[in-house]
Amino acid sequence: MNPADTFRALHHDRPPGDPLVLPGPWDAVSARVFAEAGFPALSTPSAGIAASLGYADGETPAGEMFAAVARIVRAVDVPVSADLENGYGLAPRELVERLLETGAVGCNLEDSDAGVLLDPHRHADRIAAVRAAAGDRLFVNARVDTFAHGDGDPERAVERAALYVAAGADCVYPIGAPADVLPILRAQVPGPLNAFARLDGESPSPCELGALGATRVTFGPWLQRRAAAHLGELAARLGQG
Template structure:
């Protein structure tokens, strides 16, 4: 049975250019396809899961998201981390309980809400409460949204990351950080660093992102978007 220790170990001791690659399945079938391809762990994307459930990203009810994540975790025998957006307004102990009930070993938590960055001190305090409630039972990936909703200053991303790591985050995810900022982020951030990879043939490869300092690569809804385009192409061929 997969454990948080297995998942945490996958992040440690990685050589430059060899980041942990976590595809983003959106349902049980896509999760099984990822495992069959040989991936040792998975990370669900909120946008992909939301689309599969018929919701816009950010509008999926918490109950539906946790149920979907639980189906994914049950379908595979590798560790699964869940993107639970900003925690859905749940108290830290309830959030941890629901994640553990879903069978996941980790989660992403964003530091913005409705397109606005949260106060970093308040977010750090929330992460500290989640860590206290979880103990060592969950791997916490703290998303830093400076490049998404802030001023894009790497120094500000590093400042937020330092607060989150001090609060107990296991990994930091400065989403949409330009590739040329990764060395600066790597130098300023302790512990594993998550970078966003692209599946549309643009931007650096996962290995190149790893060489720039990324410990792990996730793809947001990229996998779902490619699958959606493929399905649209197939059904278009069926139109009389």
């Protein structure tokens, strides 16, 4: 079984309420912390990596993003999937080759650009081209930005998700979907469903999201931002005696 198939298998035959929880490392240190905590795989957040490199979200040059992903992959012995935003304008074959060079086993690809939704049929064609270039060597998580940058209509999200799954996506990620919409998406979207979680005491927990239909749970840049806030609290205490 190749590494991508190992990662792919983690998404299947999961009982309700037991989603695959994938912390998002932003550097080698955070990756080791998550791996040593026993998580079977990791999924990098583009915004978290951007912050660690001194960039605003969406402004990291492709070369620096691939280099950061490679450092994370080298630091751990578990599969790592990478958030590649909307692919940096790279042709599908080049995108696949550069990602495979990092050692990553999968990627997120979003269907918006600068906050504007892309044509879903053209994006599905791009996913199909990525799948053709990658074969079974990469797990493709297709982000659906209907709730983040569209009108939030669940049916539009379902339509986009269905196109992407038909094009070869292994999983769909309706980022920002309200918790009460997850059962609707679960009932109509074939294959694994990725949900976004915050550990803020108010939002649903990963297990609760799993019970609502999520196959896997990721955190975007939330963990990096939480760590940065904690570091700020420690910095404020320095030199206080």
